[in-house]
Amino acid sequence: MWKWLVLGCWIALQTMCMSHVTFTNLKCHSYNVKYSIFPTCQIKAVNRSHKYLNINVKLFKLPINDVWLKVKFMRFDNGYKPVFFDLSYDACKFLKDNNNPLARLFYNTFRNSSNMNHSCPYNHDILVDKLWTGNLEKGFATYVPIRNGDFAIFTEWITNKVPRSSVKIYFRISEK
Incomplete structure (x- = not known):
């Protein structure tokens, strides 16, 4: 019985x-808009299968x-629902x-692509430059068991107890 369990875990892994x-x-x-704006918020295609994000x-x-x-992980199932x-x-x-x-797992996916690499205070604009899909493959898809489908990460940024902005990243996980 345990051999089947090990085989099943190995296949799932x-x-x-x-x-x-x-x-x-x-x-x-x-x-x-008197507090912040997004001059750049785009997805750029490298090729058919790989894209990266730019946020300024x-x-x-x-x-x-x-x-x-605040970070919410959502899955599309007749609308986006918390998963x-x-x-x-x-x-x-x-x-x-x-x-x-x-939080460290989430942060490590974009740490090397961003200038959000020091503690407060922030005296400059925030940049996420060329956040490649491979960062998510190495981060969440490797350590967290997530099945194939359409997903989203909804973030809300709050300063001085006032919601200031939101960033919603939509992505698809599929088999290679």
Whole structure:
């Protein structure tokens, strides 16, 4: 019996590690254009199967000392519905301590493509430059068992206890 269980886990592990991620849509929205705007919010195609994201956030009220981030992982099933967990954390505290394992997994997918690599205060615009789909394949698709389908990551950025902007990343996970 245990041999079948080991075989089943091995097959499941192989399909999880062989997932392919493709960005399908990106939506950036600023709730207050006097606070921030998105000059760049786009998906660029490298080829048919690989795409990358570019996001540029122009901030008008600097410095930023208090940032909270809400992250929702959604799956499309007759509309986008929560599938995994909701994550809400103090981004400034996380960037200083880096002690939340789920937040670290999410952060590591875009850390090398962004200038959000230091703790608060932020005295500059925020850039995510060429966030490639391979980063998600190495991050979530390898360590978190996610089946094939259409997914989204909804983020809401809050400063001084006021929601300021949202970024919604839509993507598809399929077998290679």
